[in-house]
Amino acid sequence: MRQKLWLGVILFLVLPGLLFTVSCARQQVQSDTTGTQQAQEEAAQEEAAQEERAQDQQDQDEMARQREMEAQQIAEEAAQREAMAARMLFENERIYFEFDSSALLAEAQEVLKRKAEFLRDNPNSRFTIEGHCDERGTEEYNLALGDRRAGSAKAFLVDLGIAPYRITTISYGEERPLDPRSSEEAWAKNRNCQFVLD
Amino acid sequence: MALKKSLKGCNNLKTIVNSVVLIVLWVMVPASALGAEYDYIDIRNPYLRKLPIAIPVFAPMDNLSTEEAMADESTRLFSKYLDFTSYFQMIDPEAFLEDPSRTGITTDAIAFHNWTAVGAELLVTGGVRYDESSGLLQMELRLFDTLKGKLLVGKLYKGKAGDERRMVRRFASEVIHALTGDWGIFDSRIAFVSNGTGHKEIFISDFDGNNPRQWTRHNSITLSPAWSSDGKWLAYTSFAKGNPDLYIKHIKEKRGIVLSKKGIHTSPSWVPGQFALAATLSFSGDPEIYLLTGNAKIIKRITKKWGIDESPTWSPDGRKVAFVSNRSGSPQIYIKTIDTGQVDRLTFLGRYNTQPSWSPQGKRIAFAGLEDGQINIYVIGADGKDLFQLTRDSGDNESPSWAPDGSLITFSSTREGVSRIYVMTAYGTDQRRLLILSGKQSSPAWSPRVVSN
Secondary structure: OHHHHHHHHHHHHHHHHHHHHHHHHHHHHOOOOHHHHHHHHHHHHHHHHHHHHHHHHHHHHHHHHHHHHHHHHHHHHHHHHHHHHHHHHHHHOOEEOOOOOOOOOHHHHHHHHHHHHHHHHOOOOOEEEEEEOOOOOOHHHHHHHHHHHHHHHHHHHHHOOOOHHHEEEEEEEOOOOOOOOOOHHHHHHHOEEEEEEO | OHHHHHHHOOOOOOOEEOOOOOEEEEEEOOHHHHOOOOOOOOOOOOOOOOEEEEOOOOEEOOOOHHHHHHHHHHHHHHHHHHHHOOOEEEOOHHHOOOOHHHHOOOHHHOOHHHHHOOOOOEEEEEEEEEEOOOOEEEEEEEEEEOOOOEEEEEEEEEEEOOOHHHHHHHHHHHHHHHHHOOOOOOOOEEEEEEOOOOOEEEEEEEOOOOOOEEOOOOOOEEEEEEEOOOOOEEEEEEOOOOOOEEEEEEOOOOOEEEEOOOOOEEEEEEOOOOOEEEEEEOOOOOOEEEEEEOOOOEEEEOOOOOOOEEEEEEOOOOOEEEEEEOOOOOOEEEEEEOOOOOEEEOOOOOOOEEEEEEOOOOOEEEEEEEEOOEEEEEEEEOOOOOOEEOOOOOOOEEEEEEOOOOOEEEEEEOOOOOOEEEEEEOOOOOOEEOOOOOOOEEEEEEOOOOOOO
16 A cells, blocks of 8 residues: 555656656747647646546555455454364363263263354364273273263264264274373373364 | 113104104103193192202203303203293202213213202203204203102204204293193293384284284284284284274284274184184174174174173183173173173172183183272182282283283283383282383283294
8 A cells, every 4th residue: 555655656746847857858949839838738737636636546446445355354364263263162172081981071061062052053064072091990991981982972962963974983092191191180181082073 | 872772762752743843853751741640830729839940051962162052052041931930949050969961961870869959859951962064953851850860751852053942942841741731831922012113013022022023013003912712813903094993913924804893993802712703892882892703704792781891801611701891880890601691790899890811721810900099910710709919019010911821921010110011920929021122011912822933
């Protein structure tokens, strides 16, 4: 925008100047035609002014168009951000379990209800529920426990009206801990289901 | 030469031809050992007294320096193999009063009182003969009862340089057979999971942890190796294609099959004597145990209960299967009799009992139990009696697996920090690390005897 304004100013100041110089050169040759010259100068000035006005109008239209586009873009970006945030929330918000349990805690059920809303808003989305366990207990049992955890989450979502074909489940047992440390805090984090959009 | 003459007179002459190189030319079996009484070592006795054994350095028969080196190395290996069984108390060679490599290795050359004097009840002598021009290596090995002054078993092996390890391993099996009636563990291997490459892969080592080599290269998560009872196949779980699928692969040949249904495919366990296995599959929406052919075709469903059912392990006769179920609210071990369909709960103590492993002799079941935040290995009679704790105060101890003769149990433990593979006797004594490798090791599985190696 600013560049165009500068261009306008330059055109306005420099072009008439140039015209004037040309006129001066001619003056010496055509010194007997002063009247005509004056009329011509006036016409030129008028022409320049008109050009300037047209340019102004054009600039204003352009600015308005730009503003409109920007607003539209911002709105689109906001919508995109919102969708992305919803996606991120869907994927990042895990549900957590108690030790050796695949029962859905009250908090987990609330999270799943929000996930169901997202899934209703995004009816074409398909996703995978990953079941995870903490390192305690044994590998094979934890693979089965992770399977049960993912199964519980799936059953709850199906009850909320999400079509089963949209949901894949996989158990990683204790193989992919969120927090690799061995502490109560880490174990609590590692007993979860994660939701990954396909 | 005197030896050969006395051998020719032996009535129990047999010739066994090994499929590889090793040839056993003759066998001496004293009549008493032919009876089915093996009163030296009763591996079912939990309070087993270790038998004091003397293993003097084998004799270089032609006094060649090459023979001497082979004899030294063979003696060292043989002693190590026998020591690994935990049946013996190895008598310090410093105490020996006699050197059979000079005085002679045959019955008539041995002054048995010199051996009983140092406390030895058993004596092994050996002789190594190596003919450099033909490359022929001969090793003669004998086991004596020093109290009775009697030969228990003697063998002459023929092969070539480099066969020493195989020869002494073969004779170690003979010794164990003469003393226990079972062929022992020297022809077995141990499969386990190691993540030293950055991924969990299956490795296989010799019975004593020697010679570990990577067996799978999935670059993924690979778990739960299980040997077929002929030792030719391994079944396991791998995420190689994304899902925890069941792999059934031939040990040596590049063939096998992958079962990839919906859900998990875990904890395979082969039916003894059959090309069939049980495994947990969850395609029905619930982890249940199924019986499959070795080609991964479902024969039938074994468990029918909502909740987790996994980690099957077969009784040696294949008629019963022990498994883990959380049907009572926490993981416990149950036994199902296949014919009748009857299910009995086996474990009642503690709230977390998993990974049952049925002993090859059939009487006992080892398992891992979680109590006070620590996992330990226990053994219980298949009838639910005689519960023993085998590990304690030594980190987490998991995945018990029996040696083919039931004398030892391999397991994983975090007692030294990272999880590694250990071995102990069936009664929890002589606990020691099997091997050191980079990364963490877990899920050891002891193979049956595999003769063709």
